[in-house]
Amino acid sequence: MSFRAVGVFFAALLIIRIGNHRIFGKNTAFDIVLGVIYGSVLSRAITGNAPFWPTIAAAFTLVMLHKGLASLAYHTNFGLGNIIKGKPKILVKNGELQRETMASSSVTENDILEALRSAGHKPDISNISAAYLERSGNISIICSE
Known part of the structure; x- marks a missing residue:
């Protein structure tokens, strides 16, 4: 199993390099789904629960599907x-919380205040020109200061 794990590691590294590094770098739902499925498929190659080369081929197919859809x-x-x-959602507009969007996205006022502090701003929502829940799940803030 150790030899299979080493083989899968290098095969996975090669496949990811062919696919693109952004598969695991951006964390959109599109990327996360591939990561979960990719890990599940490759684990079968390591444990021997599936034939080695067809499993590697399936992992390669998933990465190429991801790359093709992204392109x-x-x-x-x-x-x-x-x-x-996905697309970004506006959480704050001209200092006013967009409570419906916040509720549907499970974002609290404390989450927005945390994003303000993380960006180096005073935790004052009235200074926000716009705040977005980005596709990656991060909150980006544009202050009116």
Whole structure:
């Protein structure tokens, strides 16, 4: 099993390098789904619960599917990127909390205050021109100061 693990490690590294580093770097739902499935598929190759080479081929296919969909989303203008990757949601507009959006996204006022502090701003929502829940799950803040 140790030899299989080493083989899977190098195969996975090669496949990820072919696919693109952003698969695990951005953390959109699109990327996380691939990460979970990719790990599950490769674990079968390590433990021997599935044939080695077909499992590596399946992992490669998943990464290429991810890369292809990401490329398609980039090159099309009909909103495919928003469907696959999501789109940002406005949480604060001109100093006013957008409570419906916050509730549907499970974001609290404390989450917004934390994002303000993390960005080096005073924790005062009235100074926010706009705050967005980004596709990655991070909160970005544009202050009016």
